[in-house]
Structure formats: C-alpha cells, structure tokens
Amino acid sequence: MVHEGSLHGDGLTIGIVVARWNSLITRELLAGASDTLRRHGVAEGAIDIVWVPGAFEIPLAARWMAETGRYAAIVALGAVIRGGTPHFDHVANAALGGIAAVAQSTGVPVTAGILTTDSSEQALERAGIKAGNKGAEAAQAAIEMATLARSLRGQAR
Numbered sequence: 001m002v003h004e005g006s007l008h009g010d011g012l013t014i015g016i017v018v019a020r021w022n023s024l025i026t027r028e029l030l031a032g033a034s035d036t037l038r039r040h041g042v043a044e045g046a047i048d049i050v051w052v053p054g055a056f057e058i059p060l061a062a063r064w065m066a067e068t069g070r071y072a073a074i075v076a077l078g079a080v081i082r083g084g085t086p087h088f089d090h091v092a093n094a095a096l097g098g099i100a101a102v103a104q105s106t107g108v109p110v111t112a113g114i115l116t117t118d119s120s121e122q123a124l125e126r127a128g129i130k131a132g133n134k135g136a137e138a139a140q141a142a143i144e145m146a147t148l149a150r151s152l153r154g155q156a157r
C-alpha cells in the first residue's frame, strides 16, 4: 500500500510562525503561505499567525504552538541573510535545527519556510520576486504532511 499526503487543506487548522527580522521579506513569505493555504481549502479562520522577533525565536514559539494540540501542522517563516549577520550560521542552524527538533519531539509537522541566503536580493528573489516563494512551498508541504499524518495514523495494525 502506498501512502501520500494530499493537497486538500479543508478541515485543517494550520499555524504560521513568522519572524519580524527582515520583515520586508518575511511579509512576502507570509503572503505566499497564507495565499497557498487558502487556495488549497484551508479556512481563513483556521489559520493562526504568530509573530516572533527573529528566526532564533521560531523554534520555541513553534513548540508552544505544537503543544496546544490545535494545529495539524505549523509553517515556520523567516529570512536569515549572511551579508547582514555575522553570526549567520548560528542563527540559521538554531532556527532550522530547532524546528526539526520540535517536529520530531512533538509529532506535529513543522515545515521550513526559512530562507538562508547570502544577500537580501537573493532572499527577495525567493520570496516571490523571481524564484518562487518559499513561504508558499512550506505551506504546501504543511498540508501534505498534515494529510499524510492523518492517513497513516488512521491505519489499524
């Protein structure tokens, strides 16, 4: 038997955690994520948005959200830019490693819409200007993982 998630978001409640740092870019990621969720059937009232100061704070807020039991999946949005960040590697690793740890330990999918780029220009390109929108991709992945979880957990042994 083959299991895979669907892109039907109806009935799902999805959390979005988004960093204010580089908000010119993260607002575009948020727009892409929200639009994708709605276009795949997630109800407007079933999307909660949580703002945090920076990407470093995303994992803790994602954990608090996961622990409520309210969300089928959580979308993490941020932009860590090497040019402007002497401690780029630490912030990027803490954010990405942190959300992976939250997903693993809580069982709630947390998908990665966190850009890690060399420049603001590259980040903007990946936030909808030219090379896709990483927020939209992460939103789609959240629906796929939430529906996959539903499918797998619904299976009897």
Ligand code: INI
Pocket: 019, 021, 022, 053, 054, 055, 056, 057, 078, 079, 080, 081, 082, 084, 085, 086, 091
């Ligand atoms: N946070 C980001 O989300 N992106 C960045 O590029 C960034 N830079 O450049 O430092 C950044 N720093 C803030 C960090 O995430 C924390 O909010 C801060 O250190 C307070 O804990």
